[in-house]
Amino acid sequence: MALDLAKFLARFVEEARDHVNRLNEGLVRLDQQPDDAETINAIFRSAHTIKGSARMMKLTPIAEVAHKLEDALGALREQKIGFSKELADLLFKGVDCIAAMVEKVAAGADPAGETGPLCEELARAAAGVLPAGAPAPSQEAPPGPAPAAVPEAASAPAGSQTAPPPKAAPSAPAGPAAPPPLKTERPEKKARVESIRVSADRLDELIRLMGEIVSHQNRLKRRLADIREVERTARKGRDLAAGLQAGGGGPEGRGAELASAAGELQAGLKQLAASMRDDANLQELLTAELQEKALMLRMVPLATVFDTFPRMVRDEARALGKEVALAVEGGEIGLDKKMIEKIGDPLVHMLRNAVDHGMEAPAVRREAGKPERGTIRLAACYDAGSVLIELSDDGGGIRLDKLKEKALQKKMHTEGELAAMTEPELLDLIFQPGFSTSPIITDLSGRGVGMDVVRRNIVEELKGSIKIETRPGKGTSFFIRLPMTLAVMRVLLIQTGGTTFAVTTHYVTEVLRVRTKEIIDVLAKKAIRLREELIPVADLDTLLGLPSRGGRRQDLLLLIVRVGGEKLGLIVEALLDEEDMVIKSLPAHMKNVSLVSGVTISGRNEVINILHVPELMRVAGDMKETMPERGRAAAARILVVDDSVNTREIEKSILEAYGYVVELAGDGQEALERTREARYDLVVTDVEMPRLDGFSLTERLRREEGYRETPIIIVTSREKEEDKRRGIQVGANAYIVKGSFDQTNLLETVQNLVG
Amino acid sequence: MAERKAKVLVVDDDSFIREVLASILEGEGYDSLTAGDGKEALAAFGADPGGIGLIVSDLNMPEMSGMELIGKVREAGSEVPIIILTGNSEISDAIAAVRSGANDYLEKDENIQDTIVLSVEKVLEKHALKQRNTR
Numbered sequence: 001m002a003l004d005l006a007k008f009l010a011r012f013v014e015e016a017r018d019h020v021n022r023l024n025e026g027l028v029r030l031d032q033q034p035d036d037a038e039t040i041n042a043i044f045r046s047a048h049t050i051k052g053s054a055r056m057m058k059l060t061p062i063a064e065v066a067h068k069l070e071d072a073l074g075a076l077r078e079q080k081i082g083f084s085k086e087l088a089d090l091l092f093k094g095v096d097c098i099a100a101m102v103e104k105v106a107a108g109a110d111p112a113g114e115t116g117p118l119c120e121e122l123a124r125a126a127a128g129v130l131p132a133g134a135p136a137p138s139q140e141a142p143p144g145p146a147p148a149a150v151p152e153a154a155s156a157p158a159g160s161q162t163a164p165p166p167k168a169a170p171s172a173p174a175g176p177a178a179p180p181p182l183k184t185e186r187p188e189k190k191a192r193v194e195s196i197r198v199s200a201d202r203l204d205e206l207i208r209l210m211g212e213i214v215s216h217q218n219r220l221k222r223r224l225a226d227i228r229e230v231e232r233t234a235r236k237g238r239d240l241a242a243g244l245q246a247g248g249g250g251p252e253g254r255g256a257e258l259a260s261a262a263g264e265l266q267a268g269l270k271q272l273a274a275s276m277r278d279d280a281n282l283q284e285l286l287t288a289e290l291q292e293k294a295l296m297l298r299m300v301p302l303a304t305v306f307d308t309f310p311r312m313v314r315d316e317a318r319a320l321g322k323e324v325a326l327a328v329e330g331g332e333i334g335l336d337k338k339m340i341e342k343i344g345d346p347l348v349h350m351l352r353n354a355v356d357h358g359m360e361a362p363a364v365r366r367e368a369g370k371p372e373r374g375t376i377r378l379a380a381c382y383d384a385g386s387v388l389i390e391l392s393d394d395g396g397g398i399r400l401d402k403l404k405e406k407a408l409q410k411k412m413h414t415e416g417e418l419a420a421m422t423e424p425e426l427l428d429l430i431f432q433p434g435f436s437t438s439p440i441i442t443d444l445s446g447r448g449v450g451m452d453v454v455r456r457n458i459v460e461e462l463k464g465s466i467k468i469e470t471r472p473g474k475g476t477s478f479f480i481r482l483p484m485t486l487a488v489m490r491v492l493l494i495q496t497g498g499t500t501f502a503v504t505t506h507y508v509t510e511v512l513r514v515r516t517k518e519i520i521d522v523l524a525k526k527a528i529r530l531r532e533e534l535i536p537v538a539d540l541d542t543l544l545g546l547p548s549r550g551g552r553r554q555d556l557l558l559l560i561v562r563v564g565g566e567k568l569g570l571i572v573e574a575l576l577d578e579e580d581m582v583i584k585s586l587p588a589h590m591k592n593v594s595l596v597s598g599v600t601i602s603g604r605n606e607v608i609n610i611l612h613v614p615e616l617m618r619v620a621g622d623m624k625e626t627m628p629e630r631g632r633a634a635a636a637r638i639l640v641v642d643d644s645v646n647t648r649e650i651e652k653s654i655l656e657a658y659g660y661v662v663e664l665a666g667d668g669q670e671a672l673e674r675t676r677e678a679r680y681d682l683v684v685t686d687v688e689m690p691r692l693d694g695f696s697l698t699e700r701l702r703r704e705e706g707y708r709e710t711p712i713i714i715v716t717s718r719e720k721e722e723d724k725r726r727g728i729q730v731g732a733n734a735y736i737v738k739g740s741f742d743q744t745n746l747l748e749t750v751q752n753l754v755g
Numbered sequence: 756m757a758e759r760k761a762k763v764l765v766v767d768d769d770s771f772i773r774e775v776l777a778s779i780l781e782g783e784g785y786d787s788l789t790a791g792d793g794k795e796a797l798a799a800f801g802a803d804p805g806g807i808g809l810i811v812s813d814l815n816m817p818e819m820s821g822m823e824l825i826g827k828v829r830e831a832g833s834e835v836p837i838i839i840l841t842g843n844s845e846i847s848d849a850i851a852a853v854r855s856g857a858n859d860y861l862e863k864d865e866n867i868q869d870t871i872v873l874s875v876e877k878v879l880e881k882h883a884l885k886q887r888n889t890r
Contacts, residue, residue: 008775015771049769052842055865056775063865 012057013106019046020099021307023069027091028310032325032373034083044073050098061115062101068122069094075126085318086130092311094122200337203298210294211582215601217287218579220280227276231269238262295336295485302380302389303331305344309351313376316355323362323373324355330380335387336485342461343389343482346454350391350478351376353451358395358476368473370394386464387484392477398470400426409709410435410754427468431455433751450752458482459563460597460614463489463506491600491610493576494559497546500576500608502600507561507613511575514558528558528569535560537569538620544595563614570616595619636681636754637661641671641697642715643689651684651715655750668692672700675707682754683707684746687716687723695730702731711753715746761808761879762786766796766824767840768816772863776811776871783872793819797827800835807835809879811871814841814848822855829856834886836878840867858882 026043030036047070054063072091075081097118101111124130241262245255310326317324335343354376362372376393403426404418412432413421429435433452458464464482483489483506491502492511519526519537526537537558541547559570581600597612638660642648645666652662663678665671669691671683683701687694694714701707713734714727727735734749763785767773770791777787788807790796793816800807810828814821821839828835838859839852849860858878861870 008771008778011771048842049771052769052863053771053775055863055867056772058865058868060865 008057009105012053012059013102015053016050016062016098016102016105019050020095020102022046023095023098024092024311025307027088027095028314028326030083031085031088031314037077040073040077044070044077047073059101059105059111061111061113062098062105064119065094065097065101065115065122068119068126069098072122072126075128081126081128084130087125090121090125090130092315094118198297200298203337207294207298208582210291214287214291214580215582217280217284218581218602220283224273224276224280227269227273231266231273234262234266234269238266296334298337299334299484300337300340301331302333302335302340302343302387305340305347306331306378306380309347309378312348313351313355316352317359320355321361322355322359324359325373325375326351327375327377327379329378330389333380333382333387334484335482338486339462339482342457346457346480347378347389347391349451349454351378354391354393354395354476358393358397360396364396383481387482389480389482390477391480392475394475397472397474398427398430398468398476399472403427403429406435427470430468431466435752456614460612462486463504465506489581490578491581492559492578493602493608494540494572495574495576496572497541497544498573499546500602500606501540502581502608502610503559503561503613504610505578507563508559509562509567510560512558512560513555516553516556519556530560530569533567535567535569536620537571540570540572540616543570543616543619561613561617563617566617568617568620635659635661637663637679638750638754639663639665639671639674639680639683641665641668641683641685641689641694643667643686647686651746655684655747660750668694668697668700671697675701675704679706680710682711682713682750684713684715684750687714687727695726698727698732699730713746713749713753760784760786762788762806763809763811763875764796764799764807765789766791766793766810766812766816766821768792768813772813779868779871780811780875783875785875792816793821793824793827796824800828800833801831804831804833804835809875809882810835810837811875812837812839814839814852822852825852825855825857834882836882838871838874838878840871 023043023046026039026046029039030043033039047066051063051066051070054060054066069091072081072087072094076083076087081087097113097115101113104111104113238259241255241259245259247255306328309328313324313326359374359376360368360370365372365374374394376391378389378391380387380389382388400423407413407418407429408415412429412435418426430451431454433450435450435452455466458466458480462482463486464480466481467479468476469479470476490505492505492508493500493502495501514528519528521527527534528537529535540559556571557573557575559572559575561568561570581602595612595615596609597615598610600608600610602608638655640648640651640655640662641664642651643666648664648666652664655662663674663680665674667689668685671685672692674680675683683697685694685697692700694716698712698714701710701712711733712731713736714732715736716723716727717737724735733753736746736749760783763777763780765773765776765780765787766789767776768791773789773791777789780787788799790799793812795818796810796812797819800810810824812821812824819827821841825837825839828837836858837856838861839849839857840861840863841848842863852860858881859874861867861874864870
């Protein structure tokens with residue numbers, strides 16, 4: 001008899017997540033418009049629904065918190081209590097607690113947790129008692145007498161349970177006379193279901209197959225060409241036979257017979273080719289439609305990533321004492337699930353940057369005559385066959401003078417180079433590895449990764465592009481353009497060094513034929529002037545280490561490719577075709593072949609390598625680097641401070657392996673002495689050390705004239721948020737937790753800070 | 756238990772809850788069908804008044820509330836047993852529901868999986884007894 005509730009668990013989790021999102025969204029909205037009755041109603045219902053279904057599932061702790069949340073929201077709805085930032089923090093805490101427990105359930109664990117204090121706090125809030133003046137992330141509620149009873153407001157008649165759940169709304173008959181839609185047989189029930197869940201793996205498999213079919217379609221067209229070829233041969237045969245017949249009929253007059261047979265053969269083949277062409281055309285149409293529909297199956301609305309952002313922006317802004325509202329548009333725009341999974345992190349990073357650096361403090365905004373509350377707009381739309389995501393803030397804009405200062409400080413460019421740069425070139429600096437305008441690198445903004453990683457994700461992983469526009473005092477906009485899917489891509493098939501390669505078209509800006517003499521020499525490098533722009537040019541076969549078939553040619557075929565703001569002209573032998581092809585990733589053992597990003601199978605069943613354009617660009621750039629030293633400054637000197645001999649020796653060897661000059665100190669005191677004797681470009685320090693700890697060392701260094709701006713990295717096993725904050729307060733530029741400490745982490749951070 | 760078990764109409768605007776309830780009851784051998792609000796329930800009931808042996812209904816629903824549903828069913832002269840469920844325990848609701856003709860009143864709490872089964876059994880038994888006596 002007993003019912004197996006397990007089968008409802010997945011559904012419970014899914015719906016609870018949905019309601020958690022709605023709660024978060026609603027609370028963010030309330031935070032900005034505290035008297036929005038409709039929103040209060042909506043989130044009250046969400047809390048109510050979570051409570052109901054959690055009870056059904058005997059998930060008592062979840063039901064408990066949801067219940068208290070519902071009570072507090074009920075009190076708010078009845079205006080028995082007022083809205084405040086403190087209340088919002090508490091409500092958010094409740095939602096977080098539910099979300100965490102739901103995830104536990106999703107992971108197959110028992111959601112039990114210490115919810116008592118939180119429930120008490122919520123109950124007190126519902127009664128109008130808030131932790132007086134308590135800071136936002138307050139600790140557990142102080143032990144105290146719980147209010148005698150849940151106040152009346154708690155059990156407010158839930159008379160507003162109006163909105164039916166969004167999905168699976170049963171199609172109700174209009175009146176009693178309607179045909180009997182409700183029968184007990186199962187099949188009837190199934191008819192009500194409007195959507196079914198399919199595992200992503202099965203979908204992937206389907207799309208992979210679809211891709212094969214699309215490829216096969218191209219193969220079919222090759223076959224058609226083959227038949228035409230045979231038909232031409234048959235025609236030749238027919239003509240020969242006809243000649244034979246005319247020349248006397250051949251032995252025993254068989255010439256006429258032969259001529260007629262050959263004629264029939266040719267005519268038959270011609271007929272076959274014609275009908276096959278019709279078939280192929282029709283099938284091409286159908287395949288194209290199948291491809292489109294299949295890809296649609298894996299489209300997921302951007303809302304799945306966007307939904308968590310308003311809450312994140314709110315928390316981030318509150319932590320920084322700023323007022324920021326996030327306006328989201330276009331959440332309904334669909335994108336391949338594979339891409340949705342990859343776009344979240346870059347967007348989070350950019351949003352944090354926008355709140356952190358883009359947005360000015362309220363006082364500054366007021367002075368500038370802007371509303372104290374800043375606005376970040378995140379909007380998505382379809383545009384010319386791709387998806388365009390715009391992220392704009394109305395903050396201070398990017399200051400070009402600051403960018404220059406930074407580039408100079410990081411020894412990335414000389415003053416002269418910077419003076420010659422155009423605005424887009426300067427803005428492009430923020431995408432350079434190691435360039436981050438953030439004064440502090442925290443784990444929050446992604447282990448100190450910068451916009452370079454953002455761009456790399458968007459360009460290389462998502463095959464998209466990113467562009468910035470900024471206006472001083474008015475704000476900054478980023479435009480991200482993404483293809484709708486990655487499963488099938490348009491490629492150009494080219495030939496160089498006698499081999500066929502593919503280049504995905506999103507890198508290619510144009511293909512042109514130029515006279516050899518138009519290629520000019522600039523600093524011993526080839527380049528071409530194209531519409532007032534000087535674009536470096538390289539022989540693709542040389543880049544790939546293939547035998548050059550160059551010789552002296554009059555004309556050259558030039559493929560202009562672009563990655564970010566950089567362009568490169570690739571000299572190729574021939575342009576073969578442009579096709580939609582299925583991209584296959586490289587087998588694991590070949591993953592380090594950096595010039596090739598994947599393979600595809602041609603209509604003739606050949607494996608064609610897909611060239612990895614960013615890497616080609618880098619290789620072409622390296623060749624440029626062999627030019628007379630452009631004066632990369634002397635290697636940076638680093639002081640490593642740690643009381644463990646082992647740790648400091650390991651850090652030293654890692655850093656030395658990457659060309660840094662490293663000196664050591666055993667504790668803060670020794671480090672302080674050393675910094676007075678010598679000048680270091682960067683300091684890496686442990687926290688817990690005898691005599692003088694890492695925090696104090698940092699604090700002392702910041703007071704010294706010569707070390708006010710010197711990058712300091714704190715490496716520690718202390719993971720607590722407050723330690724991190726302390727590190728930031730004393731003036732460290734980065735805070736690395738040892739647990740997550742591997743050499744790349746430290747190295748990346750060092751490279752970010754001193755280049 | 757040779758007799759055929761009754762067909763239960765489960766009415767709740769939360770599709771999750773009505774499906775879990777239906778599933779619980781089916782696990783007990785009852786037939787079930789579901790409706791998302793009072794109006795839908797009434798339509799289902801109207802389509803097959805003799806076939807439905809019991810109604811389990813939420814109180815707060817859009818279109819037509821549980822209370823209204825009780826009224827309409829009783830108005831039509833049906834004696835079909837009705838069990839009311841609700842998310843908020845207020846004794847006044849319970850009284851009102853029973854006054855309007857509900858046979859039992861349950862709170863949707865953690866024990867609902869068990870209480871619903873017991874309540875359905877009890878209510879159906881009483882109803883059968885009453886019918887036998889009035890015959």
